[in-house]
Amino acid sequence: MQVFDSRNHYYKSHFGALPTDTPCRFRVALPRTVYANNPRLILFIPDQCEMSYPMEVEREDMEQVILRCEITVAQAGVYHYYFKMNADYNAICVKKQINSSDAMLTQYDGECYQLTVYEKGFSTPDFLKGGIFYQIFPDRFYPSGTPKEHVPDDRFLRSDWGGMPWFLPDENGEVKNNDYFGGDLEGIRQKLPYLKSLGVTCLYLNPIFEAHSNHRYNTADYRKVDPLLGTNEDFERLCADAKAEGISVILDGVFSHTGSDSIYFNRYGRYPNAGAYQDRYCRYNAWYKFYDFPNGYQSWWGFRTLPELNECNEDYRNFICGEDGVIPLWLSRGASGFRLDVADELPDSFIDALRESIKRTRSDALILGEVWEDASNKESYGVKRRYLLGKQLDSVMNYPFKDAILSYLKDKNAHLFAERILTIVENYPKPVLDVLMNSLSTHDTARAITVLAGPDCAQHDRLWQSHHGLDKAAYQKGKTLLKLAMVLQYFLPGVPCVYYGDEAGMQGYKDPFNRGCYPWKQEDKELVRFAEELGRWRQASPAVRVGDFRFLAAEGGFTAILRQDGAHQTVAAINNTEREVILPLPHGFGKHRPFAGRVAAGNLIVPPFDCAVIST
8 A cells, every 4th residue: 555645535535725714634654664643734835834543543453543534624725744753752654756656754854745726616608618619820720712901012912822931031131020911700600510520619720810921929909800800890700600600719928028119119100199109208108117218128038029918007907807898898809718938937816807897797607828838836026926816817737747648659659648737737726627729739839730740849949840851651550640649739738729720730849830721621531531530429428528547547558537426438549559458448339339449348458559449
């Protein structure tokens, strides 16, 4: 028997994160050779006072002593804990091994366990649970051909759909991102039947507000759709028609900075009224962080075209979050929530205001943050963040799952994969787990198929990246591994997010090569059919909506997971090896037909480099 296992119900009665005011029982099994005096559980928040809970002997025999205690925590927070006792004039602790969940008896080494305590009653939007996200970079998805009005003259409108995005600096050494392929909101609306065929239930749109670059992360006007994408009415029409198909729409909220070429800053005088750059006494000046007016101002990561906003400025905060602000405006136009760009660069007080505004306007709307690390214990700018404790974010972009999946398929280390997945599952509140955005690719990362089968681009510049794609053999390898990755993406806790074109075989290294045009009429039809069938299978599997999760196997290159919600069960297995693997099925599967693989004598048979999924 182990000393302690935080993931085993015998040792810790409530798996994972704990709601406030909820009892949780702990057990420790000590060898009889260890004399334990004054055993106790030590619970603390780093740099704050600690709490000590005495443990009692529950039972003992010739080999071991079982110690037990029960605690209830009233205050939400990210706590750490370990077990401590006196033995032979020394303090003995039970902690976990470095980079492992395995427990150890130690005097000095080891790590403390994490206990996330979140607000009791915390809930997340139901409309997302069990669904499928689809992320769209609007300029590159589908051009409707609808004539546009009031398009600025300094934009280069390309007619070569599918061409290489411009990436080389101009004569002034600048990359302006000012080439446009013409994808628009009406184009997305026209493709709703296609999205429906994939099982999509929620669209995540990269920025759509007026901005003078193709990525539109340099907002020029928060209250207006960019003219190349259409009009505010086009957005309302898209949301209404999407809703009729059972599809919601969430927007990208870029609130840490604007463009220097904007109504608010107006460095180049594009707009008729003075902005912060022209007039130090205008309304907008206090929104920014000038240290030597007008040319000395803080900018996002040093990009002079992206002046940073002062999110603590009351006028700016009211402009975004007030009753007539940007948030309620777009929710009233049909949006179902916001993804917060660079959430770790937004102060807690601003995220608090965003949440209050979103939930006041629409209680079931989603607030999702861009956080690249474990969001439960994230620290930014010297502040321990409280994203997931019940009063800020509903969800985050789940980069830890993405990295774990892609690394596993490349390295074939299922044990490490399971450890990385379980760490997040253990640290995140259950309401958050149910609505995690699980991506394999994003607009900020290389395409998954390229990562899985192409050479690493880490040491290479954009010119190298522009000339390197997958040859035929590498593409076939990448497609095989991408299918396995998608099975994990669709059946791990959370909501799969398909980055537009991944399901069609789109390749590409980092920005802008990961932002190519969707290859209409040139799709990898086999991959598209796989995505469609996988979506149908997910929709027909009730256990994936909010069901419990555990690993059935994680060894070498083979992984199998179980999702269970009452009588509903789904098993998904990934065989990243050269041999067939036989997995005994849990009780209850009977003669159910698998999505892939085959069943024989109560076993799930998984062919080499293939998958198997079966549901009750």
